[in-house]
């Protein structure tokens with residue numbers, strides 16, 4: 004599954020974007036706000052019963068806001084299989100696996116492929 008391994012990960016605090024280049028050549032650009040809204044931890048998801056392996060489609064419609072909750076202060080690689088960001092409000096429980104991040108890619112072709120592209124009319 005080398006396609007699902009990042010070849011580079013860049014967090015830009017000026018543009019508030021995280022860029023991941025994948026083994027298959029795809030590039031994903033996530034706003035920090037999107038990442039935070041999609042935090043996969045049990046607390047953000049409303050309990051373990053709501054944990055899923057794919058992002059909630061709602062996160063793509065959420066506003067791109069600049070608050071302590073969406074300011075990245077630290078980014079750690081969790082074991083080589085995931086990223087674990089720390090946010091300015093102290094939240095750091097989210098473990099974003101590569102497969103989750105790939106499903107979270109907000110580019111048009113991924114949204115279309117994953118069936119969460121907005122209205123296509």
Ligand SMILES: [Zn+2]
Nearest residue numbers: 042044047097
């Ligand atoms: Zn969380």
Ligand SMILES: [Zn+2]
Nearest residue numbers: 031108110113
């Ligand atoms: Zn994509």
